[in-house]
Amino acid sequence: AAGVIQSPRHLIKEKRETATLKCYPIPRHDTVYWYQQGPGQDPQFLISFYEKMQSDKGSIPDRFSAQQFSDYHSELNMSSLELGDSALYFCASSFFELTVNRRGRYEQFFGPGTRLTVL
Amino acid sequence: KNEVEQSPQNLTAQEGEFITINCSYSVGISALHWLQQHPGGGIVSLFMLSSGKKKHGRLIATINIQEKHSSLHITASHPRDSAVYICAVRIQGAQKLVFGQGTRLTINP
Numbered sequence: 001a002a003g004v005i006q007s008p009r010h011l012i013k014e015k016r017e018t019a020t021l022k023c024y025p026i027p028r029h030d031t032v033y034w035y036q037q038g039p040g041q042d043p044q045f046l047i048s049f050y051e052k053m054q055s056d057k058g059s060i061p062d063r064f065s066a067q068q069f070s071d072y073h074s075e076l077n078m079s080s081l082e083l084g085d086s087a088l089y090f091c092a093s094s095f096f097e098l099t100v101n102r103r104g105r106y107e108q109f110f111g112p113g114t115r116l117t118v119l
Numbered sequence: 120k121n122e123v124e125q126s127p128q129n130l131t132a133q134e135g136e137f138i139t140i141n142c143s144y145s146v147g148i149s150a151l152h153w154l155q156q157h158p159g160g161g162i163v164s165l166f167m168l169s170s171g172k173k174k175h176g177r178l179i180a181t182i183n184i185q186e187k188h189s190s191l192h193i194t195a196s197h198p199r200d201s202a203v204y205i206c207a208v209r210i211q212g213a214q215k216l217v218f219g220q221g222t223r224l225t226i227n228p
Binding site for chain 2: 031033035037042043044045048050055056058088090092094107108109110112113115
């Protein structure tokens with residue numbers, strides 16, 4: 001079965017450079033989530049999109065921006081990179097469906113992550 | 120205090136042992152996820168629970184909504200089960216997940 005695809009898998013940048021991370025959700029999934037996991041840290045939510053609109057926002061720095069495109073893939077743009085941005089960036093996708101008891105189901109499926117190293 | 124707390128933080132056991140990892144949360148949730156993260160970093164979703172119990176192979180997950188507590192059990196543990204197991208909750212009214220700090224499990228042969 002198709003999974004969430006992230007590219008690139010590894011990225012090395014210098015301080016003050018920019019980086020673009022891409023996420024391709026599972027086909028038919030309409031929601032994309034971005035998470036950041038620093039070394040030894042648990043993942044932290046950055047931002048999410050539903051049907052190409054921002055649906056929730058977490059601890060995303062102003063230097064970062066993201067969008068979801070008409071084919072539902074998403075890009076996370078990171079500018080003026082800092083050493084502290086070095087982390088594993090996960091994308092997850094989900095599809096809203098009503099279960100048999102009419103409750104919403106948002107099971108998230110994770111991509112393999114992009115490991116960003118800022119030197 | 121974190122909204123999601125896991126215990127233990129580290130667990131080492133021998134192959135074949137029965138493993139239990141606990142997760143407590145302090146907020147209202149609409150679902151709870153158990154995730155597995157291997158040393159390479161990739162995250163795999165094991166279970167999503169909103170009530171009761173689910174079983175998949177040697178893995179069992181339970182949740183008690185009233186007590187705000189969930190457990191992940193591994194029967195007949197194997198060295199390939201060695202990984203970090205993460206509890207994550209979806210807070211009511213939101214879609215994002217809030218993660219626990221993870222439990223590092225090591226199964227020795």
